[in-house]
Amino acid sequence: MDAPIVAVTVYPQHARITRRGRANLAEGTRVRITGLPLALDAExxxxTGTGAALITGVDVGYEQHAQxxxxxxxxxxxxxxxxxAALDAVADQEAAEAAKVELLTGLAKRSGASFAKALASGVAGPARVEEVTGALGTQLAAALRTRRALTERLERxxxxxxxxxxxxxxxxxQSEQDSSTVTVELEPQEDSGSxxxxxxxxxxxxSWEPGYDVRVRETEVTITSYGLVSQHTGEDWPECELVLSTARPASTVVVPELDPWFLDRRQPAQPARPLAAFAAAAPGAAPAGAASLRRVAPKFAEVEQGATALTYRPGRAVAIPSGAQGHRTTLARLELTAELGYVTAPVxxxxxxxxxxxxNTSEHTLRAGRAAVFHDTEFVGTTRFDVWAPGEEVELALGVDDRIRVERELVRRTASKATLSGQRRRExxxxxxLTNHSPREAVVTVLDQAPVSRDEAITVRDVRATPDPVETDDLGSITWRLTLAAGATATATLAYRVDVAKGVELSGWRE
Incomplete structure (x- = not known):
């Protein structure tokens, strides 16, 4: 029975193929569907079917083919x-021309000595020598030219x-010349029919994996998701219904259970024994002034939220040949709101x-995948999303904004010599x-740091940050959040002192 592919559901690591065909019961009650992938999961x-017959058996077999x-x-x-065959023929011609070149070259060498003797003895004159050598040279040049052309053709x-x-x-x-076959046994309920x-x-x-285009305009974020489908199943998928699912079918579905956690006395290590070898058998935007033109928009897939998985149904039939890598189909678009701000670490x-x-204010969980980030119409770069659940917050880097100028300068540094106690001090x-040259207010997060001692003979004292930071930690990190009006300037100051005990050499100090 001829049963073409009518639907494909692609999972993250598998695909479910659906074929459909019609069988005439008058021609027999055993239906064979051949030419299926060798690696299909027999389980x-x-x-299923419709018609006046019962399915009494389904068998999966494997066939070997000469072709x-x-x-x-x-x-x-x-x-x-x-x-x-064509390549072999050209290779034979190239070999023949190479032999001809070798023959003419050898003949030219031998005739040179012979003509020298003939000229010396007066047997041959200069005109005859010129005539023969000219003919040899012409033939040799033609042979070399032909061999070179054949060599180039052979390489192509x-x-x-x-x-x-x-x-x-x-x-x-898989390039094996084998395939799977499904045999269906039918029991007719009527004398004839199909x-x-x-x-x-x-x-x-x-497999398929998600990808994203992220476009940020003012405080609006548009995330367009698409699926990248790859398939190396050995059969071409014609234009048919394509479904992308986040479900993960497993060959064995078992609810996890806990085994006892035993503690025991450590035993001496035993000498390693060689492992026995084994083998498992398996079957294998609109133009300016063109108000009458409508902007071309992508068509999105229907999204179904199941209990544990998302299913995307693209709005058109899709054909994907075997060997396709990263075939792209648009899935969905999310309209979100962003809170914009700046961050700088001038140190x-x-x-x-x-x-x-x-x-993520949508109801969908976005799978992990790469994202291309655009700020207005400018491409910023690429990033990678981890799994992004509803209600979860993420931060997107949108590149450097040169309108926010940042200058950090050393305004004071002192280094005292050892005192009577031998202690030295550095300050x-x-x-x-910060200067805001943009036309709107900017909130800038400024990151700085004071040194942290890892030796009791080195003490960091009098750490002073102005204005008061919004956050500090035990590793010396200091965070300010400064709000700058358009054209405004703000400063942040950090000062500290380091005391070093007598006889201790300080390392890690930034000059």
Whole structure:
């Protein structure tokens, strides 16, 4: 029975294929569906149908073929044989021309000595020598030219053959000339008629992962999600219903249980024994002035929220050939609100980075994946989302904003010599100056740090931060949050003192 693919559900690491076809009961009660992927999971095979018959049995078998079962691979094999024959023919011509070049070169060398003797003895004149050597030179030049052209042609043919081999490899991860077969036994309920059968099975070698485009405009964040589908199942998926699911089918579903946690006396280590070898058998935007033009918008998938998984149904039939890597289909769009702010760490770099804090106010959990971040129409860079649950907050870096100027300078540094107690003292004071050259108010988070001692002979004292920071910690980190009106300037000052005991050499001090 001919049963083409009518639907594909792609999971993060598998795919479920659905085929449908019609069988005539007058031609027999045993229906065979052949040419299926060798690696399909036999336990996942299910057959349903409609019509005047009962399904009494379903068997999965495997077939070996002299030729590849996949018609695409069979066509590739025929093309490769033809290309190889053409390459061999050109290689023979190139070898013949190489032999001709070698013969003419040797003849030219030998005739040079012979003509020298003939000229000396007067047997041959200069005109005859010129005539013969000219003919040899012309033939040799023509042979060299032909050999060079054949060599170049041979190299191109080898490159084309290698490209064909890569296409074959990418078309199917398995190039075996074997396939699976499903046999369905039917029991007719009427004398004649037909039944429509639907076959589904799960195959490995297929996966999908999410990707995102994040666009930030003022305080609005638009997140467009898409699915990147890859499949190396060995069969092409024609234009059919495509479903992407976040469910993770498992070969064995077991509720986890706890085993006892035993404590025992440590035993001496035993000498290692070699492991026995074993083998497991398995089957294998609109233009300006064009008000009448409508902006082209993407079509999004229908989203279904299940108990434990999301299902996306793209709004059109999709064809994905075997070997496809990262086939993209648009899934959904989220409209969120962002809180914009700046962060700078002038002790490391004198730039202010624009940052958006976004809360997932949708009802969907976004899977982990890469995201391309745009600020207005400018591409900022790429980042990676971890799993983003509803109500969870994430921070997006939107790049450097040169309109927020940051300057950090050392305003005081002293280093005293040892006192009577032998103790030495160092003091430093830094001032960070911020200027807002943007047309709107900016909230800037400033990060700085005081040194932290890891030796009792080195003491950090009198750490003074102005204005009062909003946060400090035991590792010396100091955080200010400064609000600057358009065109305004603000400063933050950090000072500290370090006492070093007698005879101790200080390391880690920043000059």
């Amino acid at each position: 996942s095979v299910r057959v 590849p079962a996949d018609p695409v691979l069979s066509a590739f094999a025929d093309q490769r044989r033809a290309d190889q 043919m080898r490159e084309d053959l290698a490209a064909l081999d890569r296409r074959v490899a990418s078309h199917s991860a 039944v429509e059968l639907e076959l589904s099975y799960v195959v490995p070698g297929a 490391r770099a004198s730039e202010a980075y624009l940052r958006a804090t976004v809360v 430093a004071e830094y001032r960070t100056r």
